[in-house]
Amino acid sequence: MKSALIWDPMVLGYRFSLDHPFNPRRVEMAVSLIEALGLLEAPDVGVVAPRSATDEELLRVHSPEYLAAVKRLGEEGADTRDAWRWGLGTDDTPVFPGMHEATAAVVGGTLRAAEVVMSGEATRAFNVAGGLHHAHRDKASGFCVYDDLAAAIAWIRAEYGGRVMYIDYDAHHGDGVQGIFYDDPNVLTLSIHESGRYLFPGTGFVDELGEGDGYGYSLNLPLDPSTEDDSWIDVYSRLLPEVAESFRPDVIVLQNGCDGHTLDPLTHLRATTRLYEETVRITCEVADRVCGGRVVATGGGGYAIWRVVPRAWTLVWAGLSGQKAPDRIPHAWLDRWQGESPELLPERLRDESGAYPPVPRRAEVEAINLRTLESLRRQAFPLLRGWGMGF
């Protein structure tokens, strides 16, 4: 098996309420589209069920007090008056029954992905339900209770040592993962997102470079809100190879939040499905060169759940598993889901070029993003060269 899709309906329990935007329906639809397009049939791909994360695995990245609070608040009839102290019980991240068990399953999925990749059972693995990058050591935030990405990175470090490169191109800054490894020189975090000047969580600026021994191992590329595919892919393809070749990771952990799509209601970025194909292609090429192809991937944000998320994550899976996905979406799949969808489902997997009107200030946006990239290089590259010399 070269590529593993981590999936089992048990992960659908991570659900806050019926009308909450972080709707597990998106994961179910994505997996069913992957299946409908025949992308689970090749002899070298397989489906692996998640497991539940243990307390020990969660405690590597969360405080004991926080873990105890999540368990207690998720019990039937719990007193939730102090939930706000833990970032819970808010409109964003409400308390729900069985919260600990449901989230531990999401974390366990990303741990399984890391296990199959690090043991050599597969080269790439994709936990569609994972990607809870806003959860902090002792605080829930932005739809995220436990941080599955951080738990998987900490598991890799504990079991195998080595260097982990975390790449996050969700439209929101990956603040939880960055914060947990802010002083760790063995974990490099690289987040590309809509600038925190405009969007939640309001962080992820170029000058956040890490601290202590980890100084120079946190990289952030905040994009102008109106960024389209070309500029996004351009800055990513310039930055990634240089960083990866200097850091020389043993494995790449990739968060594939797809809320940077132009149809997403929570952000202002203007990507199309091409961004997901290209980002995964570029990342896998670099992984093949620097770390034996090893990529542990997750989903993440994505709130245009009918028209975008299933298509974006199908393209992510196709790219990771090295398959060419057919463009026409089968009628059986459309019939299965159109009844539930309030919007007309697209019949093609890829957005056609010119499907969305161009941004009038495109040249300006491209110039702003290039200037940000330059600023990141000026601040981070003296440190990057330091790694190359074995400091």
Add this chain to the structure above:
Amino acid sequence: MTRALHTVRPDDPLAHALRLTRAHRVRHLPVVGEDGKLVGIVSDRDIRLAMPSPLTVADPDRVDYLERTPVSAIMTSEVITCSGADPIEDAAKLLYRHRIGALPVTDASGTLQGILSETDLLYAMVQILGGTEPASRLEVALPDRPGELARAVSLVAKHSVNIVSVLVSPVRVQGDKTVIFHLGTIDPREVVGALEAEGFRVGWPSLEEDVRAFLSR
């Protein structure tokens, strides 16, 4: 302000003051008498102005000039200071009006307690402007009449969204003031909708005009 102070005495040689500014990378040294009272201030620029030019040929008579001259010869005695209880906007105004780089902080008796540098103040401003908790940023155009801010705030409160910070900019855009909310939510759509339904112009990510003004600056 910084409490870990590097200070000099009026009779310390300039050479000593110069070494302090270099070793600790500070630009201002308060000059303090034996009783701990502030008697002057000396900047690295004052010291450099008192040094011979590196372009002139060394004069044997002046080699130990810096060792022989006391700080009191070049220090500023009329020092602009502030008290620890002053609001930071007052301290900022003092630095700006007098075009100086640091304010010694003294108590009522004139005893030195600390120093507030431009950098300290800039950091305070960064914290005030940026906020420190995860938040979404909204810009709302406010008609310049009583009660408008309260009206906007109460609409936010109705949606039980926590306000992390509020900043009202006196700069007018098309006659309106701009208020910047940092809201503790990843999903401000309902708040945006409620504000717009009540007639407010809302910028998320930004009021278009503000983006323009920022870019053309």
